[in-house]
Structures are given as structure tokens and as C-alpha cells.
Amino acid sequence: MSVWLENAIARANSTSDWLSPIRSVSLAALKDTPWPTRKTEAWRYTSLKSLERATLSPSPSVNQDTPEQIDGFESFNLVFRNGEFDLDSLTQPLPAGLMISYLPTASEEMKQASLDEFSQIKPGRHLFGLINDVLAQHVVRIEVAEGVSISQAIRITSLIGLNSESHTRVFVKLNKGASLTVSEHYQGNVESLNTGFVEYDICAEAKLEHYRFALQTDKAISLGGCHFKLGERADLNSTLVGFGSDLSRVDTDIIYDGEFATAKLNAFYLLDGKELFDLHATVEHAVPNCTTLENVRGIVADRAKAVFNGRIHIHRHAQKTLAELNNRNLLLSDKAEINTKPELEIYADDVRCAHGATVAEIDKHALYYLESRGISRSKAQVMLNFGFINELIDQMPNQVLAEWIRPQIRNRFAEMEVTR
Amino acid sequence: MTEQIDKALEREYEAGFVSDIESETFEPGLNEDIIRRISAMKNEPEWMLEWRLKAFRVWLEMEEPDWAHIKYSKIDFQSISYYSAPKSMKDKPKSLDEVDPELIRTYEKLGIPLIEQQMLAGIAVDAVFDSVSVVTTFREKLEEAGVIFCPISEAVHRFPDLVKKYLGTVVPTKDNYFAALNCAVFTDGSFVYIPKGTRCPMELSTYFRINEQNTGQFERTLIVADEGSHVSYLEGCTAPQRDENQLHAAVVELVAMDNAEIKYSTVQNWYPGDENGKGGIYNFVTKRGICHESAKISWTQVETGSAVTWKYPSCILKGDNSVGEFYSVALTRSAQQADTGTKMIHIGKNTKSTIISKGISAGRSNNSYRGLVRMNPGAQGARNFTQCDSLLIGDQCGAHTFPYVESRNPSAIVEHEATTSKVSDEQMFLCRQRGIEPEKAVSMIVNGFCKEVFKELPMEFAVEAGKLLEISLEGSVG
Amino acid sequence: MSNITPTTEKSMLTITDLHASVEEKNILKGLNLDVKPGEVHAIMGPNGAGKSTTGYVLSGRDGYTVEKGSAVLDGVEILEMEAEERARAGLFLAFQYPVEIPGVSNLEFLKASVDAQREARGEVAYTSAEFLKLAKEACKQVDLPLAFLKRGVNEGFSGGEKKRNELMQMILLKPKLCILDETDSGLDIDAMQVVANGVNSQRSPDRSFIIVTHYQRLLDYIKPDFVHVLSDGKIVKSGDASLAKELEAEGYAWIHNEPKDELEGDLL
Numbered sequence A: 001m002s003v004w005l006e007n008a009i010a011r012a013n014s015t016s017d018w019l020s021p022i023r024s025v026s027l028a029a030l031k032d033t034p035w036p037t038r039k040t041e042a043w044r045y046t047s048l049k050s051l052e053r054a055t056l057s058p059s060p061s062v063n064q065d066t067p068e069q070i071d072g073f074e075s076f077n078l079v080f081r082n083g084e085f086d087l088d089s090l091t092q093p094l095p096a097g098l099m100i101s102y103l104p105t106a107s108e109e110m111k112q113a114s115l116d117e118f119s120q121i122k123p124g125r126h127l128f129g130l131i132n133d134v135l136a137q138h139v140v141r142i143e144v145a146e147g148v149s150i151s152q153a154i155r156i157t158s159l160i161g162l163n164s165e166s167h168t169r170v171f172v173k174l175n176k177g178a179s180l181t182v183s184e185h186y187q188g189n190v191e192s193l194n195t196g197f198v199e200y201d202i203c204a205e206a207k208l209e210h211y212r213f214a215l216q217t218d219k220a221i222s223l224g225g226c227h228f229k230l231g232e233r234a235d236l237n238s239t240l241v242g243f244g245s246d247l248s249r250v251d252t253d254i255i256y257d258g259e260f261a262t263a264k265l266n267a268f269y270l271l272d273g274k275e276l277f278d279l280h281a282t283v284e285h286a287v288p289n290c291t292t293l294e295n296v297r298g299i300v301a302d303r304a305k306a307v308f309n310g311r312i313h314i315h316r317h318a319q320k321t322l323a324e325l326n327n328r329n330l331l332l333s334d335k336a337e338i339n340t341k342p343e344l345e346i347y348a349d350d351v352r353c354a355h356g357a358t359v360a361e362i363d364k365h366a367l368y369y370l371e372s373r374g375i376s377r378s379k380a381q382v383m384l385n386f387g388f389i390n391e392l393i394d395q396m397p398n399q400v401l402a403e404w405i406r407p408q409i410r411n412r413f414a415e416m417e418v419t420r
Numbered sequence B: 001m002t003e004q005i006d007k008a009l010e011r012e013y014e015a016g017f018v019s020d021i022e023s024e025t026f027e028p029g030l031n032e033d034i035i036r037r038i039s040a041m042k043n044e045p046e047w048m049l050e051w052r053l054k055a056f057r058v059w060l061e062m063e064e065p066d067w068a069h070i071k072y073s074k075i076d077f078q079s080i081s082y083y084s085a086p087k088s089m090k091d092k093p094k095s096l097d098e099v100d101p102e103l104i105r106t107y108e109k110l111g112i113p114l115i116e117q118q119m120l121a122g123i124a125v126d127a128v129f130d131s132v133s134v135v136t137t138f139r140e141k142l143e144e145a146g147v148i149f150c151p152i153s154e155a156v157h158r159f160p161d162l163v164k165k166y167l168g169t170v171v172p173t174k175d176n177y178f179a180a181l182n183c184a185v186f187t188d189g190s191f192v193y194i195p196k197g198t199r200c201p202m203e204l205s206t207y208f209r210i211n212e213q214n215t216g217q218f219e220r221t222l223i224v225a226d227e228g229s230h231v232s233y234l235e236g237c238t239a240p241q242r243d244e245n246q247l248h249a250a251v252v253e254l255v256a257m258d259n260a261e262i263k264y265s266t267v268q269n270w271y272p273g274d275e276n277g278k279g280g281i282y283n284f285v286t287k288r289g290i291c292h293e294s295a296k297i298s299w300t301q302v303e304t305g306s307a308v309t310w311k312y313p314s315c316i317l318k319g320d321n322s323v324g325e326f327y328s329v330a331l332t333r334s335a336q337q338a339d340t341g342t343k344m345i346h347i348g349k350n351t352k353s354t355i356i357s358k359g360i361s362a363g364r365s366n367n368s369y370r371g372l373v374r375m376n377p378g379a380q381g382a383r384n385f386t387q388c389d390s391l392l393i394g395d396q397c398g399a400h401t402f403p404y405v406e407s408r409n410p411s412a413i414v415e416h417e418a419t420t421s422k423v424s425d426e427q428m429f430l431c432r433q434r435g436i437e438p439e440k441a442v443s444m445i446v447n448g449f450c451k452e453v454f455k456e457l458p459m460e461f462a463v464e465a466g467k468l469l470e471i472s473l474e475g476s477v478g
Numbered sequence C: 001m002s003n004i005t006p007t008t009e010k011s012m013l014t015i016t017d018l019h020a021s022v023e024e025k026n027i028l029k030g031l032n033l034d035v036k037p038g039e040v041h042a043i044m045g046p047n048g049a050g051k052s053t054t055g056y057v058l059s060g061r062d063g064y065t066v067e068k069g070s071a072v073l074d075g076v077e078i079l080e081m082e083a084e085e086r087a088r089a090g091l092f093l094a095f096q097y098p099v100e101i102p103g104v105s106n107l108e109f110l111k112a113s114v115d116a117q118r119e120a121r122g123e124v125a126y127t128s129a130e131f132l133k134l135a136k137e138a139c140k141q142v143d144l145p146l147a148f149l150k151r152g153v154n155e156g157f158s159g160g161e162k163k164r165n166e167l168m169q170m171i172l173l174k175p176k177l178c179i180l181d182e183t184d185s186g187l188d189i190d191a192m193q194v195v196a197n198g199v200n201s202q203r204s205p206d207r208s209f210i211i212v213t214h215y216q217r218l219l220d221y222i223k224p225d226f227v228h229v230l231s232d233g234k235i236v237k238s239g240d241a242s243l244a245k246e247l248e249a250e251g252y253a254w255i256h257n258e259p260k261d262e263l264e265g266d267l268l
């Protein structure tokens, strides 16, 4: 076990607040969760060495960063600084039907109610999910009332400073027929640790448009995730954009709780240098008649390493499930590495299920086509590779966010070297 | 409909009889002394015994793997007998006339005549009964071509240099728990050597039969195809119907030198246990081949038997331009569990691999494909194509796919596809509207599903495999 | 004319007051039809009228429930029989949308069906060689290249090829009653001629046809003895070949018994 983990547990043990009942449960679970090694299936390709080496301090200097400007993006802003919620960040008045509560200062009643929701969506969380359970204190809860549509997005920005540990937890509840857009941003490329988990309880007929921009690079260690629960006829459209860092891992879990729900998950990552990005996406089809479409694409350059584990689990009675997972990868250098594992676990017979994974070169025909139009080979390669990601940017429902991320992706891509 | 199909899947296990043969069987237990006794029974040279003992010590340090998608009661290795042989085999019959007729009858009943005149022309058979090889046919004819095909226990004496040179080179002793155990206690199996530039004039096949109660079968097969040679080899397996589980832990090693080609086919029909999952063989097998330059190894397997199957025939594509193939049909029904697939390790340049896996699950069974495709940094221009299809029959079974893809070369191409389907109501109705019995319809549709794999089997066995599937599906519709 | 009261003359198929439903939805609502040996009956009618359903109910597809009524094929009541038994009794359905069976070769499939039917009639099975000869002939007759015998059943066939493949099966199986469900849809002019020739060549005094079609053109090639209009699960009009021409000109607008708006109830 790492020294850091011992310290973390000690810190959790000495904390006493309204979350203590939950904390003790997770602390107990932590005792039975060994420190992941290469032999731990969920961490097979992702080493925790950089976490073991990192210099972290529970009380780092004050974080003065500001959330990156996104031109034209109208949003309610929630900001965490080094894991602490910035009470001043939410300046606008909230429309009727939208409630945002900072739980430590909320009413006893609200706290009690939240305890029942907390950590309920995904059972069997991994070590860092449990760590987040026991160390997150500044929990924020967002709720949209039944039938209410909130047109303006909620932006959650987590600013992570040097040597800081940021353990944030947000709980989002969309009541029946509600609709909402949430965009999660993680910012800070310095040596630090971030376990940012957001739980989404999407009730019947509710609709969530979701983004997670996991763009921390360099020495920033990030081990977070999103857990979605979908009620009957609920709809999720989620986009995940990832850059790698020394250690960057996202766990996305979609759990169907009501029939005829649908989820679309698009994810893409561009990795350069010695970056690592690990995405574990799990879909639990626990009820019949739900549909999942998953598209995951990665470009990996230099000495970077991509890990993708896409698991679709169709439970015994989940008949008439439709689930598709497509994973495509491009390697740009002979020192780069891709490890992908698209798993299917199926216990119902009347389902349509398919997955595909490719690791490939750029399509030679397309390359030839562009060259025949006078475009240089290297330029053509860039165009084609970028097109591969651009397709997913085009599918982002929010145009403003798409146009904000597109040039960043393009720049990042332009800096990547094609060495083969 | 599903009910009908399920019924069609209830079948008799035709090979479930017991032969009444007096055997010499070791008492259950596993220790160094037992290993010395096995070695002594085989009259082995010192180096072989040392090799076994070393493996045993390695095994003692290892842990049983638990990553496969299977559940089974813990194996008590001390309750297994590690050697059993018909008494009549003790004085090593020189020819078939001296072999106990009951043994010959056993194989006849299984559809494997051992008398050369009655045999399918063009197929040589090594018949392994519990821990010994009973007879190997057509040996003279093969030796004329320079081909060695004999029990491995005999090869240890006659061709010690070849055995020493290759044994344990493809599957090292400590490769895995069951392989290590096999190294320590293996009893018999086949040894094949095809000299340079030789095309083996016949199909070679080994037929494994477990007969004795409470014994395990630990066979070891080693096939070496020297430069530019070619061989096609087939193995079949059956066991009596018993309430206890029996362990089968084999190791197969293939060496394909430059430009050589080995085609290895398996029709595995060990006793699968009864409807409720009682009894049946635990089949924990390690099979691996190494391909040198421009060599090709092709694994084809039809797995219908065993209570538990744990098996990943693999190819190490070491030489440039070498080719690995894996074609598999795995049918599970009742309470059977299979976790099977392959590993393709691309090391050389322009290496190619193809994986076609067809899993059929029925009853309350679980059927998993588990595969690894690895492109090493040096595997310039390498390619893999993988297709995994699952067919579910009924809503009580499971079909799973666990593919691992690891690529470290930008010019390598890996393509993996997986689909899941069922026998559709429309397909069934079309067949029935044309007057075809539902049962026959299911087996036709399932056979069609497996076509790509069956066409890889040697002719005679493709028919046999089709029939096996048909028998397996019998009664599934009514 | 559609004979509600069967005549004393022997019938090939008599459907009397047939009511049937699928997924608890009533589709056939009192269908009557009498087909004499050797006759060709055309059934036309708007989309969703129940034409395909009639074929499925007669041939015993799972999921179709007979509420009431009878269907007698050549003197035998068939509605209680299994699908394969009806096929062996001589009923053949050419599907509107033929399904694919990957990996099962057409030849293998055809032999299995012919064998099954011959066995049921107590006839000896054809040898492979005999059957191959017959199959090749049938293949030629519907103008499909012989390679189609080797391909998987309907696997990757074009729309028109699938239809011809259905016809080939009909020719080999020699049924008593053939129901062709829109076998002409999606065919080019030449292919339609092929289908018509196929049917005409099989016409005989002891074989009858029910041809479901939307186009009168086919009926120029295959002369029907009767034309019926099926609407909302019943035959609403019967006539001779000229009725088809009339329909072509006027459509189905004259059918006034529009179904009640089922949603109306929900709104009240």
C-alpha cells in the first residue's frame, strides 16, 4: 500500500461531519480494496507509480486561477478551487425549478436526504471512487424540478493548483421530464491529484446533455468519473474529451434503471509526449428495451499510451437491448501504445449487440485521393487524422462548446509528430 | 420457440460408456514420489525425471488462475490418480494382434477402427487410453517418408535429442499453473517430426480416451515441422459418463520452422456433465505454436464437450511474414462453461493473423471468447482480423467476449468485430414453411452459423463435426 | 366470385369466416374465400389490409392467433396443424420479405425441404445427384445463375433475386396451393416475365394459386380466374380479371368502410 493512501485514510478517519455515516461505509470498503497493481484487471495497463511519487499537500497555497473563458457560452458557473467550493462563483439568480445547494451549509433535512442519494448509482466503485467518497467534503447538489427545462447550461469548473489534492463530488438530479445541460471542466496542468466524480440521477423522461473536458496535462494526476442512472425513457447525450497526463483516468458508468431509455456516448482523446489516458466505460443494461450507442476514438503520438476498456453488460432480463460500441484508434509513432478491450457480457438472447475495434493506419485510398488532388502527403495525413476526430466534434449538440474545443484539438493535433 | 430449441438441445452423450478393462492405477495423490513412479513406469532417462521434478517444484509455488469467466468447485489435486494404464499394455504389445481386443473394441465403438485395413485411408492414428498410447497405426508407411509419429514416451527414448531440443520451448514450464502441472505429471501423447521439405503423406491424428475413474489425463503433444514441411494433425477426445469431475490438463507445443505449415484441428467431445451440471471433464489446456519465417500455424477447434473448458490455442508469430489462424466453434449447453479463444503475438514484420470464433450458448451455459492480439514494436506492416460471433439460444444462457488488443506499431492494423444474434423466428418459420422439422431447422441454421469454421476442418472431420453439432442440438425443438 | 357457401364441387382451399389477430390486434375480420383446383385467384388491396397476414395465418406462423373460423386445404382442416405439417400437406408461401439464413447453402436448404416433404408423403429421398439435376433445372427456369445454389439462403441476394429464389423453391416443392405474396414487387420488367412464366409453367388442374399483388401488370401475364379486394381484414369485392383494371384506374378510394379512428377513444 502506498504511503499516500495511508495518509488519506488517516485524514478521512479524523474527519467528522454530516458525511460521516457514508464515510465509514466507504472506509470499510477501502480496507478490502487492495492497491491496484498490473495484476488488477481494471488497472492492467495503467500504472500508479506517478501517484506514488507525487508531492502532494493537503493544504497547498491558495489557487488564484480563473476558469478559462469560453466565448458565447452562457452558463451558471460553479467553481471548485483545489477541491473547495467557491461560494462566490455562482453569481446569477437561478430560474424557477433549478436548485443548487452547497451541502455543508444546507439544511439538516437536505443533508439527510442527500445521504441516501450519495454513492448509490454505482455499486462496487474502485479504489479512487472510494477515496473520493471519504475525502470529498465540499459536495454540491443540483436538482431540476419535474418537467422543467433549463436552457442555460451549468458549467462546473474544477481548478487544481500545484501540489493540491482536489476531491470533488457533485450530485445532479433531473426529476421526471426535466432537461439540463452540464459541462464539466478540469483545469490545471501542475503536479496535483484530482478525483472528480459526478453522479447523475436522470429520472423518467428526463434529458441530460453532458460534457466532460478532461484536459489536464503534464504532471496533473486525475482519477475521476461520471456515473449516470437513467430512468424510463430518459435520454443521455454525453461527450468526453480527454488529453493525457502522467496519469489520467476516467470511469464512465451508464446504468439503465427504466425501460426505453437511450444513451449516446462519444469520447475522443489525443495523446502526445509521454501522456497516458485511460477510459473505462461501462454500460449496465439491467432492464429491457434500452439503446446505447458508443463511439470512442483516439489518436496517440510520440510515447503516449491510450487505454480503453468498453464494457457492455446485458443482464438476464434486458431483452430487446440495442447496444453498439465502436472504438477506433490511430497510432502516430512507433513508441506509442494502444490497449483496447471492448467487452460484451450478454445474458439475454433477444438483443442486438455489436462492437468493433480497430487500430489502424490512415486509409490509403483516402490518402491517395487527397494526394491526387495535389495535397502534400504530410498535409493529407493531418487532414485525414483530424477528420477522424472532427466527425465527433461535429456531433456535439452544443455549437459553442464545439467551436471552443475544435481549435484546441486542431492545435494539439498540429503539434503531434507523425513518425512512421 | 425457445422451449422447443431447448428441448432439441437435450441429447445423449454417445461416448459415455465405460470399457471393462483391468487397469493398473496409482493410488490418488501428488508428490515427488508419484512423479518418480510415473517416470519409472515409462522407464525414462534421468534428464526427463529431473525436468519433471523441477516443474513440480515450480508448480507448488504457483497459484490457480481465477481470471476466466468460469466457476467450478476447487480441484483437490491429492484426490486424483496420476497414472492408469490397462494391465495388458504392461508388456508392450509389438503389434495390433497382441493388443487386448477390448481396447480395440472401445475405439471401434467410438468410430475409430485401429485395424489399418478398416481405417479411412490417409489417416494415421495414435490411440491414447488413459495414461498410455495403445497403438500408433501406419508407422512404417510414415517412416518411409521420414515422418516420425509415435507416442511421446517412446520419443523420449528413440529421439532424445529432438525431444530435449524442443520440449518446453514453446510453452515454458512456468507458463501457467496447469502447464506446470502437466510438465510434472504428463503421461503420454504424441510426438511428430516432419523432416525438411516433406509433405506428410497422411493426416495424423490422436484419439484420447479417459476410461478409469478418478484419474486425470495429462497428455503432452509436441509437433515439429522442419523447414518447408507440411502436416495436418487432428485430435479427438471422449470420456465415460460419470458423476465426478475429472481433470484433463494437456499441453500441446507446435514448432513451425521457416516456410513450414502446421494445421492442427481438434474435435473435443469430453463428457460434458449431465443436465444439472453434475460430472464432466474439467478441460484446462495450454496449446501454443511458434512460427518462424514465413511459416503458418492454423488452429481449428470444435468444442462441444467438457463441463469446463479453459483453452487458448495461440501463435507466436516470430518470423517475418508468418501467419497464424484460429478458427473456433464452441457449443455450450446445460450447465457447461467455456472460456476459450486465442492469443496472436505479432513479433515479426508483415505477420498476419485471422481469428474467427463462433460461440453458441444454450441452456444455462456460459460461453466466453477471450483473445489477445498483440502488435509488438517490431511488427511492421502486421495485420490482424478478428470476427467473434455469438449465438444465444434461450434466455438462460450467457455469451461473452473479452478481446484484448495491444498495439505498439503504427503501421500495424488490427480489426476486431463482434456480433450477437439468435436463431430468429423468421428463419425458423421459413424453414418450417418449407416442411423442415424445427429440430432439423435449428441444426441447419446453427451449422450455417459455423460454416466459416467447418470449412477449415479436414473433409472427413468437417462431416463429423457437423454431425456432432446435430447430435448436440437434438431435441432442441419440437 | 368469392363463395361464401361452398358448392358441392371439390375445393382446394375453403376459408370460412376467418378471424385472426396479432399482438392482440384484430387483423382478419371474417375472411371468406373458396379456391377450386386449378384456379388462380388474385388478391389486391390497400397497404395494411391483411393480405400478408392471411398468408401467415394459413401457413401457421407463430404469433398469429386464430380467433374464429376454418381453413380447409384439399379436404383437411389445417388451422390446428404445425407450420411444417401444413407445408407437407401442400401449402406453399412465397414471402413478401424473404429472410436470410447465413451460411446455410441454398442447395442444402432446398434438399432438406424436399426430403422432408417427400418423406412425409412416404416417398424415397432423391439421391444427391438426382436432386442436383432437378435443382439446376429449377434454377435455370427462374433465370438465376447456378452459383446461387451454393450461396447462403438469400444471403446478400438482391430484392429481385430473393423473389426468384422463392419461385425456385415453389417449383421444386410442387405444392398444391401456392400463395405468392407480392412476388412481383421490386422486379424489373424482364424479371416479372420470368416470374409469370414460372407460375404459368406450374399451372395445372390440381394446383391452385393465390397471388397477392399491387399491380395489375402481373395479371396481364398471369391470367387470374378471380380478383378479390381485401380491405380491413375482409374481402370487400370480388370479380373477374377486369376488376384489376378498374382498381388500377380508380384506386381504393371507393372503399368507404374506413376503419374507426382508434385513437379517438384515447382522446375522450
Ligand SMILES: Nc1ncnc2c1ncn2[C@@H]1O[C@H](COP(=O)(O)OP(=O)(O)OP(=O)(O)O)[C@@H](O)[C@H]1O
Residues within 6 Å of the ligand: C022, C023, C025, C027, C045, C046, C047, C048, C049, C050, C051, C052, C053, C054, C096
Ligand atoms: N406483429 C405485428 N404487430 C402489430 N401489428 C401488426 C403486426 N404484424 C402486422 N400487423 C398489422 O397488421 C396489419 C396487416 O398487415 P399485413 O402485413 O397483413 O398487410 P398487407 O395487406 O400485406 O399490406 P402490404 O400491402 O403493405 O404488404 C397492418 O396494419 C400491420 O401493421
Ligand SMILES: [Mg+2]
Residues within 6 Å of the ligand: C051, C052, C053, C096, C181
Ligand atoms: Mg403484405
